[in-house]
Amino acid sequence: MKHIVVTGAAGFLGSHLVQSLIHQGHRVTGIDNLSTGILRNLEEVMVNPRFVFHQADVTQPDSLDILADQQVHEIYHLASPASPKFYQADSIGTIWVNTQGTYHMLELARKKEARFLYSSTSEAYGDPEIHPQPESYRGNVNTWGPRACYDEAKRLGEVFCYEYYTKQQVSVRVARIFNTYSSGLRNDDGRVISNFVTQALTGQDITVYGDGSQTRSFCYVDDNIRGLQALMAEDKAEGEIINIGNPTEYSILEVAYLVKQLTGSDSNIVFLPLPEDDPKVRRPVIDKAREILNWEPKIALEEGLGRMIQHYRTMLLQERVQVQE
Numbered sequence: 001m002k003h004i005v006v007t008g009a010a011g012f013l014g015s016h017l018v019q020s021l022i023h024q025g026h027r028v029t030g031i032d033n034l035s036t037g038i039l040r041n042l043e044e045v046m047v048n049p050r051f052v053f054h055q056a057d058v059t060q061p062d063s064l065d066i067l068a069d070q071q072v073h074e075i076y077h078l079a080s081p082a083s084p085k086f087y088q089a090d091s092i093g094t095i096w097v098n099t100q101g102t103y104h105m106l107e108l109a110r111k112k113e114a115r116f117l118y119s120s121t122s123e124a125y126g127d128p129e130i131h132p133q134p135e136s137y138r139g140n141v142n143t144w145g146p147r148a149c150y151d152e153a154k155r156l157g158e159v160f161c162y163e164y165y166t167k168q169q170v171s172v173r174v175a176r177i178f179n180t181y182s183s184g185l186r187n188d189d190g191r192v193i194s195n196f197v198t199q200a201l202t203g204q205d206i207t208v209y210g211d212g213s214q215t216r217s218f219c220y221v222d223d224n225i226r227g228l229q230a231l232m233a234e235d236k237a238e239g240e241i242i243n244i245g246n247p248t249e250y251s252i253l254e255v256a257y258l259v260k261q262l263t264g265s266d267s268n269i270v271f272l273p274l275p276e277d278d279p280k281v282r283r284p285v286i287d288k289a290r291e292i293l294n295w296e297p298k299i300a301l302e303e304g305l306g307r308m309i310q311h312y313r314t315m316l317l318q319e320r321v322q323v324q325e
């Protein structure tokens with residue numbers, strides 16, 4: 001049994017990861033300041049004696065004092081808002097959690113001699129001029145725009161990892177995560193899949209930004225969590241940056257039609273202005289993950305969406321929101 005620290009534990013990915021680690025028999029300390037995360041995501045594990053939840057902000061140096069006398073084997077640093085709606089609302093906090101927060105977590109890894117995984121993002125590639133994106137692509141990020149607080153902070157977070165790997169011998173690995181979805185995404189999260197599914201189930205207009213020709217590649221959460229755990233476990237992944245995402249690409253308009261079809265919704269599809277700096281295309285090259293981690297995603301968008309729609313239907317009914325049958 002390992003003792004594993006997960007920051008961002010009450011968030012979408014963090015909570016799925018914690019559940020998986022607890023089911024595997026590990027002891028887990030989850031740290032979260034509940035800025036975008038919700039405790040309901042951790043309901044199932046909260047009663048488990050091998051799970052401890054610590055409400056704290058990882059940018060504060062004393063936030064990790066509770067771990068002072070404890071052995072820590074692995075650290076997954078996932079804390080950071082991920083939805084453009086939330087990271088733009090707290091842009092300075094987003095910069096701090098990915099820079100100062102990453103520094104504090106790397107310091108903890110150094111002191112504890114723990115393995116360290118940083119959740120970076122496909123946004124490190126910005127609005128890419130190379131398509132699809134391999135890890136070797138250095139990106140096209142606008143430093144003077146509303147997405148910079150996230151994209152550039154993540155890139156600097158990667159730099160912290162590089163420095164601690166090369167100068168402090170911390171066993172780091174970096175996941176560049178591409179758009180991931182499933183239950184556990186808040187229905188007011190603002191990301192495209194949670195918006196479309198909520199809108200379709202409640203009969204609201206499905207809001208496509210721009211003409212919907214921009215593309216994304218969507219990974220189901222179970223595949224993502226399996227990828228993160230493989231990245232942590234694999235010795236050969238030390239000091240590597242690896243894309244974790246599903247290489248099947250869809251236009252956003254295709255996704256809107258797919259959600260409408262799978263929910264049987266009579267919602268209208270409407271077109272709203274495209275946000276500034278919205279990347280036009282995004283799709284991972286996953287050769288490195290295949291080679292080093294022997295990992296690739298297994299769940300197609302249709303199947304994952306089907307599962308998510310069922311969960312959302314139940315969640316919305318519990319919240320007494322009227323859902324279309």
Ligand code: NAD
Nearest residue numbers: 008010011012013033034035036037057058079080082180
């Ligand atoms: P999320 O917003 O659901 O979860 C993030 C969690 O971090 C929340 O619970 C939030 O309360 C917590 N948090 C934020 N600032 C904190 C701080 N200062 N101290 C402690 N906790 C803090 O987002 P998510 O989708 O679960 O993303 C998790 C990680 O994965 C993020 O680092 C994100 O950048 C990265 N990522 C996610 C995706 C995706 O598609 N979900 C894609 C690329 C990268």
Ligand code: UDP
Nearest residue numbers: 084190191192193195207208209214252278
């Ligand atoms: N998007 C959309 N309607 C929505 C939410 C998002 O058309 O209600 C678009 C958005 O403009 C972007 C894509 O869907 O082109 C993915 O957006 P999301 O916020 O989920 O993630 P990101 O842009 O960070 O990949």
